[in-house]
Amino acid sequence: xxxxxxxxxxxxxxxxxxxxxxxxxxxxxxxxxxxxxxxxxxxxxxxxxxxxxxxxxxxxxxxxxxxxxxxxxxxxxxxxxxxxxxxxxxxxxxxxxxxxxxxxxxxxxxxxxxxxxxxxxxxxxxxxxxxxxxxxxxxxxxxxxxxxxxxxxxxxxxxxxxxxxxxxxxxxxxxxxxxxxxxxxxxxxxxxxxxxxxxxxxxxxxxxxxxxxxxxxxxxxxxxxxxxxxxxxxxxxxxxxxxxxxxxxxxxxxxxxxxxxxxxxxxxxxxxxxxxxxxxxxxxxxxxxxxxxxxxxxxxxxxxxxxxxxxxxxxxxxxxxxxxxxxxxxxxxxxxxxxxxxxxxxxxxxxxxxxxxxxxxxxxxxxxxxxxxxxxxxxxxxxxxxxxxxxxxxxxxxxxxxxxxxxxxxxxxxxxxxxxxxxxxxxxxxxxxxxxxxxxxxxxxxxxxxxxxxxxxxxxxxxxxxxxxxxxxxxxxxxxxxxxxxxxxxxxxxxxxxxxxxxxxxxxxxxxxxxxxxxxxxxxxxxxxxxxxxxxxxxxxxxxxxxxxxxxxxxxxxxxxxxxxxxxxxxxxxxxxxx
Amino acid sequence: xxxxxxxxxxxxxxxxxxxxxxxxxxxxxxxxxxxxxxxxxxxxxxxxxxxxxxxxxxxxxxxxxxxxxxxxxxxxxxxxxxxxxxxxxxxxxxxxxxxxxxxxxxxxxxxxxxxxx
Numbered sequence: 001x002x003x004x005x006x007x008x009x010x011x012x013x014x015x016x017x018x019x020x021x022x023x024x025x026x027x028x029x030x031x032x033x034x035x036x037x038x039x040x041x042x043x044x045x046x047x048x049x050x051x052x053x054x055x056x057x058x059x060x061x062x063x064x065x066x067x068x069x070x071x072x073x074x075x076x077x078x079x080x081x082x083x084x085x086x087x088x089x090x091x092x093x094x095x096x097x098x099x100x101x102x103x104x105x106x107x108x109x110x111x112x113x114x115x116x117x118x119x120x121x122x123x124x125x126x127x128x129x130x131x132x133x134x135x136x137x138x139x140x141x142x143x144x145x146x147x148x149x150x151x152x153x154x155x156x157x158x159x160x161x162x163x164x165x166x167x168x169x170x171x172x173x174x175x176x177x178x179x180x181x182x183x184x185x186x187x188x189x190x191x192x193x194x195x196x197x198x199x200x201x202x203x204x205x206x207x208x209x210x211x212x213x214x215x216x217x218x219x220x221x222x223x224x225x226x227x228x229x230x231x232x233x234x235x236x237x238x239x240x241x242x243x244x245x246x247x248x249x250x251x252x253x254x255x256x257x258x259x260x261x262x263x264x265x266x267x268x269x270x271x272x273x274x275x276x277x278x279x280x281x282x283x284x285x286x287x288x289x290x291x292x293x294x295x296x297x298x299x300x301x302x303x304x305x306x307x308x309x310x311x312x313x314x315x316x317x318x319x320x321x322x323x324x325x326x327x328x329x330x331x332x333x334x335x336x337x338x339x340x341x342x343x344x345x346x347x348x349x350x351x352x353x354x355x356x357x358x359x360x361x362x363x364x365x366x367x368x369x370x371x372x373x374x375x376x377x378x379x380x381x382x383x384x385x386x387x388x389x390x391x392x393x394x395x396x397x398x399x400x401x402x403x404x405x406x407x408x409x410x411x412x413x414x415x416x417x418x419x420x421x422x423x424x425x426x427x428x429x430x431x432x433x434x435x436x437x438x439x440x441x442x443x444x445x446x447x448x449x450x451x452x453x454x455x456x457x458x459x460x461x462x463x464x465x466x467x468x469x470x471x472x473x474x475x476x477x478x479x480x481x482x483x484x485x486x487x488x489x490x491x492x493x494x495x496x497x498x499x500x501x502x503x504x505x506x507x508x509x510x511x512x513x514x515x516x517x518x519x520x521x522x523x524x525x526x527x528x529x530x531x532x533x534x535x536x537x538x539x540x541x542x543x544x545x546x547x548x549x550x551x552x553x554x555x556x557x558x559x560x561x562x563x564x565x566x567x568x569x570x571x572x573x574x575x576x577x578x579x
Numbered sequence: 580x581x582x583x584x585x586x587x588x589x590x591x592x593x594x595x596x597x598x599x600x601x602x603x604x605x606x607x608x609x610x611x612x613x614x615x616x617x618x619x620x621x622x623x624x625x626x627x628x629x630x631x632x633x634x635x636x637x638x639x640x641x642x643x644x645x646x647x648x649x650x651x652x653x654x655x656x657x658x659x660x661x662x663x664x665x666x667x668x669x670x671x672x673x674x675x676x677x678x679x680x681x682x683x684x685x686x687x688x689x690x691x692x693x694x695x696x
Contacts, residue, residue, distance in 0.1 A: 080637075088641035094631040146632055171641030231646035479667045549667065559667045 295489025
């Protein structure tokens with residue numbers, strides 16, 4: 001227990017050797033210095049460690065065993081596009097490409113044989129040729145499947161690697177090309193909704209680096225279209241184009257209460273998986289990017305305008321017994337009745353003379369104001385970037401007023417017409433069309449009342465009447481109460497109207513006792529079938545009937561077979577009483 | 580003066596032991612973290628691989644179930660699939676369906692019984 005007993009007599013110094021401690025004062029100095037040195041040293045060392053730890057803590061953790069590096073940024077990720085039922089319209093798929101770094105390959109024969117075992121289409125001599133030498137980089141195979149990639153990965157050959165990139169894939173090919181659009185090689189949207197989402201938000205995200213990488217984590221973007229209806233519409237248009245040897249065909253199915261586009265197609269179209277086709281001028285989107293003289297379907301607007309102005313009632317007569325001669329032109333009727341016609345008669349007999357006189361009753365200013373109000377004179381407001389601006393005559397004189405009344409001398413897009421027609425059917429509310437889902441409540445908030453609900457009601461009757469009594473009977477589908485208006489516009493060929501080249505359209509709505517959808521079909525320059533006419537009733541109307549017959553149940557319209565067609569009974573009552 | 584056992588003498592061994600222990604623990608934690616990080620990155624890699632596979636399968640499914648393709652198949656193999664266009668007259672509301680013959684309610688008898696009650 002006594003530790004210091006031997007040294008006890010030597011005083012305070014204890015065990016310390018004399019050579020180290022020459023004098024008591026110096027002993028104290030050295031100890032202090034040593035202790036301080038040690039303290040400083042330790043503080044330094046631990047300081048460095050602590051500092052390094054903090055640095056490490058703030059550093060991004062480097063991924064351990066896969067390389068997200070530069071290749072992930074080659075083409076930016078995009079959200080999937082799906083239709084209203086969640087069916088894929090566009091999706092990113094990752095394609096891997098196999099490359100080698102010959103400089104780093106240890107055993108060329110072994111590597112060649114191993115790769116050949118997974119990719120038998122690459123011959124061993126060819127592989128050996130690629131893998132030998134001092135090159136830094138050599139492609140072996142572009143776009144291999146994930147299974148092949150996995151197999152090669154498992155082989156663990158040094159000096160062989162993969163580059164992966166996002167590739168946009170459209171499983172439906174051309175089915176919805178004009179709506180979906182397409183992307184360029186860098187996976188940036190350059191047409192259709194692809195471009196819209198880029199302009200809207202995606203490009204900003206990508207710029208800040210949020211969208212590069214294997215999986216974007218984006219929620220799919222839902223569109224308003226229904227792939228099934230879209231297919232039906234396109235299928236019917238393709239069939240019709242062949243059947244009538246037409247130059248083009250286009251169609252749209254529009255929800256009149258929400259403004260949602262359920263289907264839209266323009267033939268010839270293109271495959272967005274091969275976007276180069278899209279540049280051919282013939283493949284433009286005729287529905288939104290083409291302007292046309294749409295012909296007699298415009299009479300629906302003329303009649304609505306006349307009734308809504310209050311200057312014309314259903315029972316008023318318009319004299320269609322003689323042609324109108326104005327400004328060197330003769331306005332005549334195709335199926336002339338040569339007698340005064342009531343308003344519904346002007347509509348169902350599609351009288352140019354009657355429509356012209358009706359428009360003159362309202363006047364040029366009233367007509368212009370009405371067309372402006374229904375959005376027919378301005379570029380349509382919707383998501384698609386490809387939109388044309390309607391072309392108006394330079395001078396809006398009496399002749400213009402009369403020709404515009406039956407759809408000549410004024411060029412607008414089929415989409416403009418469909419949207420205006422929706423307003424005629426839905427109680428008078430103009431709703432901008434959309435390719436994204438929208439509820440009726442949302443639509444009501446942005447709707448503008450453009451005609452009175454009463455006028456809209458009368459228009460419904462006349463649409464239905466025309467499908468039963470008039471030129472639209474080929475568009476009727478038993479059970480679905482289709483109503484509509486034909487249009488046969490003579491095309492301008494070499495500066496004058498052609499009697500053989502026509503642009504046919506059929507504007508329909510159904511079911512007419514409570515309309516839900518507008519279906520508009522345009523056929524560009526159809527040839528008549530043997531024994532049939534060239535007019536819209538022979539081609540555009542049956543297409544509409546087929547589209548409605550095949551798609552109505554998918555659109556949620558239940559067929560009704562009533563003992564009496566109440567809508568038509570009321571129409572008759574209107575015609576006879578002339579309210 | 581008696582030098583007794585001073586507790587301070589235990590401090591050094593304890594500190595040394597604590598340091599070794601601490602170092603071991605730190606190493607262990609670091610090792611565990613490393614293992615966990617490896618596992619995380621492996622799982623991440625797996626997830627991204629699976630996501631790639633999923634999107635491929637989705638794309639394939641989308642392609643295989645295209646209405647155009649199905650229509651073409653039906654037209655090409657009429658005897659095999661035996662599908663035809665859905666007739667509009669085949670579609671009725673359930674309330675419009677009649678009762679089966681043996682369950683047909685006898686409305687007249689019911690009315691008589693109601694009247695006699």
